[in-house]
Structures are given as C-alpha cells and as structure tokens.
Amino acid sequence: MSAEPDVIRKCMWPVCLMGLFVTSVLSLDCNLLNVHLRRVTWQNLSLLRRMSKSFPIECLRESKAFELPQEILSHTQPLTRDIKEAFYEMSRQAFHIFIQDTFKSTWEEKHLRQVQIGLDQQLQYLEQCLEEEEENEDMREVAEDERTQSGTPVPQLSNLELRRYFNRIDRFLKDKKYSHCAWEIVRVEIRRCFYFFHKFTALLRRK
Amino acid sequence: MVLSQNVSAVGPLNLYPMVHISLVFGISYVLPDFSDESCTLKMTLRNLQSILSWELKNHSIVPTHYTLWYTIMSKQEDMKIVGDCTNITRSFCDLTDVWVNMTEMYIPKVVGFRGNAALVSCVGSFFLAMDTLPLDPPEFEIVGFTDHISVNVKFQSVAPKILNEEELQFYLALIEEQSGGTVKKHKPQINGNVTENFIYVIDKLIPKTNYCVSVYFEPKHPRKIKRSPLKCTLFQPGWESESSESATIGGIITLFLMAAVVISTVMMLKRIGYICLRNNSPKVLNFYKLSVWVFPELPPLEKVATVEVIHINRKKKVWNYNYDDESDSDNEAAPRTSAGGYTTHGLTGRLWPASVSSATLEDCSDPAAEERDLPDPEADAETLMAPGPSPWQSECTSRGYQGRGNLLQDPFSEEDSSPTEGSGDRIVFNVDLNSVCVRALEDNDDSEVTPMLPSGPEETVVLEDPDETESNLLLVASGEGTQLPFPGPSAQYPWPEDSPSDKSDTSESDVDMGDGYVMR
Numbered sequence: 001m002s003a004e005p006d007v008i009r010k011c012m013w014p015v016c017l018m019g020l021f022v023t024s025v026l027s028l029d030c031n032l033l034n035v036h037l038r039r040v041t042w043q044n045l046s047l048l049r050r051m052s053k054s055f056p057i058e059c060l061r062e063s064k065a066f067e068l069p070q071e072i073l074s075h076t077q078p079l080t081r082d083i084k085e086a087f088y089e090m091s092r093q094a095f096h097i098f099i100q101d102t103f104k105s106t107w108e109e110k111h112l113r114q115v116q117i118g119l120d121q122q123l124q125y126l127e128q129c130l131e132e133e134e135e136n137e138d139m140r141e142v143a144e145d146e147r148t149q150s151g152t153p154v155p156q157l158s159n160l161e162l163r164r165y166f167n168r169i170d171r172f173l174k175d176k177k178y179s180h181c182a183w184e185i186v187r188v189e190i191r192r193c194f195y196f197f198h199k200f201t202a203l204l205r206r207k
Numbered sequence: 208m209v210l211s212q213n214v215s216a217v218g219p220l221n222l223y224p225m226v227h228i229s230l231v232f233g234i235s236y237v238l239p240d241f242s243d244e245s246c247t248l249k250m251t252l253r254n255l256q257s258i259l260s261w262e263l264k265n266h267s268i269v270p271t272h273y274t275l276w277y278t279i280m281s282k283q284e285d286m287k288i289v290g291d292c293t294n295i296t297r298s299f300c301d302l303t304d305v306w307v308n309m310t311e312m313y314i315p316k317v318v319g320f321r322g323n324a325a326l327v328s329c330v331g332s333f334f335l336a337m338d339t340l341p342l343d344p345p346e347f348e349i350v351g352f353t354d355h356i357s358v359n360v361k362f363q364s365v366a367p368k369i370l371n372e373e374e375l376q377f378y379l380a381l382i383e384e385q386s387g388g389t390v391k392k393h394k395p396q397i398n399g400n401v402t403e404n405f406i407y408v409i410d411k412l413i414p415k416t417n418y419c420v421s422v423y424f425e426p427k428h429p430r431k432i433k434r435s436p437l438k439c440t441l442f443q444p445g446w447e448s449e450s451s452e453s454a455t456i457g458g459i460i461t462l463f464l465m466a467a468v469v470i471s472t473v474m475m476l477k478r479i480g481y482i483c484l485r486n487n488s489p490k491v492l493n494f495y496k497l498s499v500w501v502f503p504e505l506p507p508l509e510k511v512a513t514v515e516v517i518h519i520n521r522k523k524k525v526w527n528y529n530y531d532d533e534s535d536s537d538n539e540a541a542p543r544t545s546a547g548g549y550t551t552h553g554l555t556g557r558l559w560p561a562s563v564s565s566a567t568l569e570d571c572s573d574p575a576a577e578e579r580d581l582p583d584p585e586a587d588a589e590t591l592m593a594p595g596p597s598p599w600q601s602e603c604t605s606r607g608y609q610g611r612g613n614l615l616q617d618p619f620s621e622e623d624s625s626p627t628e629g630s631g632d633r634i635v636f637n638v639d640l641n642s643v644c645v646r647a648l649e650d651n652d653d654s655e656v657t658p659m660l661p662s663g664p665e666e667t668v669v670l671e672d673p674d675e676t677e678s679n680l681l682l683v684a685s686g687e688g689t690q691l692p693f694p695g696p697s698a699q700y701p702w703p704e705d706s707p708s709d710k711s712d713t714s715e716s717d718v719d720m721g722d723g724y725v726m727r
Contacts, residue, residue: 045337055280055332060314065282068310188280188312188334195310195336 017117030129037087037122038201041194044118048191051111055188059181066168066189068196069161081133082158083200088126089159090197093166094190095119097173165193246329248315257306260299261317261329270319270326275300280312280332294320309336344423344435351440355410358420362404412442 098115169186176182246263259275275292278284292300306313312334319327346361395407412418419439476482 049334049337055312055314057314057330057332060278060280063280063283068281185280188332191334191337192281192310192312195334198336 014113014117018120030132033084033125033129034201036125038198040118040122041198041201044115045191045194045198047111047115047118048187048194051108051115052184052187056181056184059184062176062181063185064172066165066172068189068193069158069165070196071161081130084126084130084133086158086162087197087200088123088130089162090166090193091119091122091126093162094193095123097166097170097186097190100178245327246317248317248329248331248333250333250335256301256303257335258299259302259315259333262298263319263327265327268319268326269321271321272296272319273298274318274320276316276318277302277305278314279308280314286316306333306335311335344421347420347422347435347438349420349438349440351442354412355408356412356418356420356440356442358407358409358422360405360407360422415441415443417441 095116098112098119169189173182173186245265246261249260249262251258251260261273263270272294273292273296274294275289276286277289278286289300289302289305292302312332314330314332316331317329318325319329348359348361350357350359393407393409395405409418409420417439418441419437421434421437423434473482
C-alpha cells in the first residue's frame, strides 16, 4: 500500500515529461519533420553512446549479423510518405525493444528513460504528419498502383524488412536471455540502425 | 571531449588460472584478449584522414614495435591485420583506406612487442559516425597586405573514403580574427571537394592592429571543436592606404567647400532677386487660384465719370477793324497764371460765337472784375451771376449765361466745339472746385451749358460714362489752363458719390444761380 505513492511519485516525473513532449510534438509543423527527426535521432545516438563507456570485448564473440535492410535506401526515388512510414516503423520497433524492463541493471535508468521519451516523441510526431498526409493520399495511391504495375518494388517491402530486422534482434535477446552481452550487442546494433536512419532524413530534406 | 578507449594490457600469465578453471568445470574456450585499462586509443581525422593513435598508461612498459588488428560487429569475422601498421615503431596508424564504413562498429586491437614477446595489448571499439574525434584543423598560412590579410588553407589532396559528399557537408571551416579581444567569425564557402587549397581574404581591417587567425572544422551536430593554434600578423597598411585616407579626407573637404560655395551663391542670387522672385502682385492678379478661374471675381466697380476735354484749336483771327476797344479784345489774352494758381485765358473776343462778344461781358462785367481772370468761372459767375441784380446785370446774366456757356468754349479753337466731333484730345486736369460752379445735369438734351461737378478742390477729375462714350463730355476746369469741354446733347454723368465736404468747408455759401448752378 505504501508502494502506491512511490509508484506515483516515480511515474509522475516521466508522465509529466511525456505530456510536455506530446504537447510540443503535436504543435510541431510537419514541414519541419526532417529537421525534427534528424535532431531527435542524433540525440538518441548520443544517449546510446553514453549508456555504456566502451564495448566489452568479452562480448565480441556473441555478436551476430542482424542484417540491417540497407536496401530501403537503394530505391531510385523513394516517396516521402514511404520514408516517413519507414521511420515510423523503425521508431515503433525500437521503442518496443527499449520499453522492456529487463535491462535495468545494464544501463543507467535515466539514460534509458530519455531514449524512451525520445522515441515516443518521434512516434507521436510521425503519426500526426502521416495522418495529415493521408488526406492527400488519393493521387499518390494512384501513382503507387501505376508503379506496382510497372514492376518497381512496392515500398511496403521496406516496412516488412524492418519488421523482420527488429524481430531478429528481439529473438536474439530472448535467446541470450537478455544477458549483459546481448544487450550490449543490441545497443551497438541499434546505434547503427539510428545512424542509418539519420542519413535517411537527408532524403526528406532534399524533397 | 576526447573519446578514449581505456584498455588494459593482458599478459599471458593471467590466462592460466582461467584456463585451469575451465578445465575443471569441463568448459574450454579460448579467451581472447579482454580489455583492460592499459592504454588509450583515439580515433582522429587529421587533414581528413582517419588516424588511430594509442598511448600506454604505464610508461614503464616501452614496446619496441606495434601491430594492429581489427574486426567488425556486424559480422562474425576474425581479426584482420592491417598491413601498413605491422611492426611499426610509431604509435599511430592511418586507417583512411581501411575503415570506410561510417555505420560500422570497428573493433581495433593493438599489441606492443619487445622482440617477439607481446608486452601489451589494447582493444577498443569505434563507431566511426560518432566516435571519431573532431577533425583536426587544416594547415594554413596568413599573409598581410596593404589593405587586407590573406589566409591560405591547405587540405590533403586525398579525401578519406569515409567522408562522402554528404559527410563533407557535415563540417564547416571557420576563421576567427582576434583584435583587442574582439572575436569575429568568418564562414567561408567551400565549393567543391574539401581537398583543394583555398584562399580567404579578410578586409576592412583597422590599421596598425594586431590580428590573429585560427581555423577549425565545425560539425553540424554539436561536438567539440578542435581549433588550430593562432597565427598573428600586425596589419599595417602602406602608403597607398594612407594616401587613400588623405585623399578621402581631401575629397570630403573639397565637397564641403563646393557645397558652401553653391549655397552662398544661391543665397546671394536670391537676395538680389535674380531667382526666387517674390510675387507681390495683388490678389486680383493671382491666376493660380482655382476659385479665381472658376469664380472670377470682378473687380469692385469704381464709380467714375468720364471727363473728356476736347481741344478746339482755332486760328487766331486778326481783326482789322480799328476798334480801339475791341482791338484789344481781339487779342487773346495770354493765359496768365492767377494768384490762385489758375490759368486764365483771354476770352473777351470770343464770347459769342456769333453775336456774343466780349463787349457783353465788358458791359456786364464789374469793372472791378475786369482785372480778374476771365476763365475763372467762379469769378465770372460772380461777375455775371451775382445776385442783387441790376437790370443790366440780369441781362448780362442771361447773356452772360449764354456767353458763359460760350465762354467755356475753347478760345483757341473755333473749329468745332462739339465734343462729338472734337479732335479727340483728352486732358486730365485738376479742378479746384472752389473755383467752379457745379450743376447737376438732368436729362437736358439741349443743354449747352457745361455742367460743373462739385468735387474736391484741386482734385483730378476723370469722369467716364461707361455707357455713352461718344457724345459725352467732360468737365471742368480750373487750375492749369485746362479747357472746359462741352456737354453733349444728352450727357449723363455719374456724379461722384464722394462729394467732398469742402462745400461746407468753404466760407462761401452755395448760391443758387438759377438753372441748377450752384455757386460757391
């Protein structure tokens, strides 16, 4: 019974922060989406680097190739909405990984909370902008159908590849029983993924 | 903040207990080198080159040479040796062409040897995109000129593969100048690859001031900036700049002088009236007012009367008759200026155009008045019109009246007394109203009598009848040799309203002489 106020006290601060971030996210302009994503992604990269001083060499042998789908950037002219959807899928999957409580002992909690808040903010922003873009989607859907008929890879494959990629990561953690080395390896891999999408924001800027 | 990897050197002796334990527990594995804080690894970008350097913490251990291996995290691969960094004596290795993937996590391993014995082993991990130290500033030189400072920045000819075009935009070159503590940043635009030397010019400098320049790369994302050491030069412009300054000052002074001359000239011309003439014309001549054009204001009517003096030049007739009495009368009396300032005319021989003669006047005239000036109408009037008549006087009066009418005829001209057929000469003269008799005409067509208008003494009377200009006449005389014109048959005169009040001023009372004449 005495734990409830403690829980409330513990959750009050992150909830308030979440509320502030949600409010700020909802008021953001979708025209500046690329700027926001670039900034938030870089912040998450910095946070992941600070979560651990150096990679433990003893965990090197447990490393695994998760096969990040870099081919999603190989499309000649990916549509802006496709980029946004890929970003949304990546943020959602990464948030699902970091929201687990099994790594409390591995990293400092404050760093982990900041990563969670950043990812959630990113998700809210992308949801808002994608909803706005759905209103003007009719013409684009016609164009996508034409592209499908011409033989060009369907953009939805990028989201499927991303889901498979994060599924491999999640399965790795479960197999390694969420060990310290497994989390360190996953941290390094997520950093690679975030940096990859950080370069992805350049496409949004050019459009 | 420099990121460093603290790795401990693992000696072979440390492995034995672990191997033993593994044998005991039935587990065998080869424990690779594990990190221990024995040296510090740093990854830097010097002149756009990826340089991995290391430094041992324990300075008592001095290897004779080093060898570098590395692997990556994304794949299960064995350690790879770096060929250019095998058995090297230096404590750094150029990995520009080896580590090219920015998204890769590289795991380097440095082993220090003394002979064939490994003394120390260092392992680290580097995520090139973020774990790379800030770029070392490029080499540069500064040269001071007379009016500017030139900064020559030197880059390496070969760009690292890890820096593609997108990453190159990641960095910016800034040049600072410090002068008396003032720091000014310059952000030169680098066009093309960041591998070519470029020259940046700093101008608009303060003479005789020491300027220092430092260059550095600044990433887009917040990172620590590594600045180059300052290189300073004293900016001393040469004669050209000084002379330019003096020329500038001289030019400014010249401009001021020219402006002063122009302004003074303009003021002088304005004072003279050569320019900017004042328009002191009356308002009636102001045609720029719209109201004037739309609603032209008629000038106030001035009541004037037309006065026309017609000269009738007559030839002097010499009367051969020997009339002693009349011989004198033939002679026209030369106009004599009276004491009152009036010009008199001798009219004795001319009073009657047909029968009127001066004799009449003489008969009627008061002997005392003979000596008076004849064309003095007043005197005449007094002579002829004096009340209290004697018979002869009344007769004279009537005759004199007529004669007087003729008296008023121009003695010098008998040709045409009609003003309508007159010579057209007009005379404007002053009239002493005290010396004239005034009569108001009333539609008298046959009136041959010259009316006299009461007006101020010695006032110029110019009467105009705006309606009838042909036959209208004029008036009155006094003064200075003017002749009395004759009225037309239907003359009408606008009497001046401002009749002088001199009438009342005169001691003489107005005497009605009959027929409308009022004698003063």
